[in-house]
Amino acid sequence: MGNVGESRSDRIDAGEGGTDRAIAASWDAEYRSGRYIGEPPLPFVDDIVAAARAHGLAPGCGLYVGCGNGRNYLPLVASGLDLVGLDLSSVAIAQLTHRASERTDRLVCGNISALPAGARYPIVIAIQVLQHGDEVTSHRGVQAAKELVAPGGLLCVRVNAVGSEVDYEHDVEERGDDGRCTIRYRAGPKRGLAVHFFSAPELRGLLQDGFEPVLPLRRSVTHRATPQQGSWSQWEGIWRREPARPR
Ligand SMILES: C[S@@+](CC[C@H](N)C(=O)[O-])C[C@H]1O[C@@H](n2cnc3c(N)ncnc32)[C@H](O)[C@@H]1O
Secondary structure, three states, X not given: OOOHHHHOOOOOOXXXXXXXXXXXXXXXXXXXXXXXXXXXXXXXXXXXXXXXXXXXXXXXXXXXXXXXXXXXXXXXXXXXXXXXXXXXXXXXXXHHHHHOHHHHHHEEEOOHHHOOOOOOEEXXXXXXXXXXXXXXXXXHHHHHHHHOEEEEEEEEEEEEEOOOOOOOOEEEEEEOOOOOXXXXXXXXXXXXXXXXXXXXXXXXXXXXXXEEEXXXXXXXXXXXXXXXXXXXXXXXXXXXXXXXXXX
């Protein structure tokens, strides 16, 4: 693993059209208004810890892409995972730094390009982050996350699933035969942003080469609290990268 202290960065490499800046601005506003504060960790955290222990990776180090302000990051660290926390939102990183000042040198504001070149991590966690952008962008994100996993390491993913009921006005910009789609919000906190919803075959296909499932893909459904209506679906899965072949 590279030394994250060397690459600590407040730089955000804006994608085409300044997309990363727009995503960061949207999430900055969410965190300023209290998003996730006081929320318990997702149950998926227990699966990640169990898989890490089963594969001899906990205690140990790793990377959490899109760590947010800590609802999952902090319990994962408490379980013995020494995670670099990476997030585009400077407000998320500031709040997380405030909650866990001893982790300051492991927290990085930026996208994957802020990590040391060639860095590989025994465990890579991406929870509700790889869905930002259109299909090409979100597929690139999955590929980039795969490349960050060391041989024999684990990739833990939770992403938007088809079947989610979107509560804000939006346009559907892309739709595949298997149901996958990309929407662009016309209203709400993500107004103007594109978000991708993966189908199960799409995600399995992306994770096929060089990886084997450890926790097979499953759907996690969250019902909105009344007076809101409808439900949100996420895919959750854990994959192991093939170990390096002996020479
Ligand atoms: C839905 S929130 C989830 C936060 C956290 N994983 C959790 O479950 O509490 C998505 C987070 O991903 C971050 N994010 C979006 N795109 C990113 C990227 N390309 N690189 C790093 N962080 C990103 C956002 O700033 C936001 O904090």
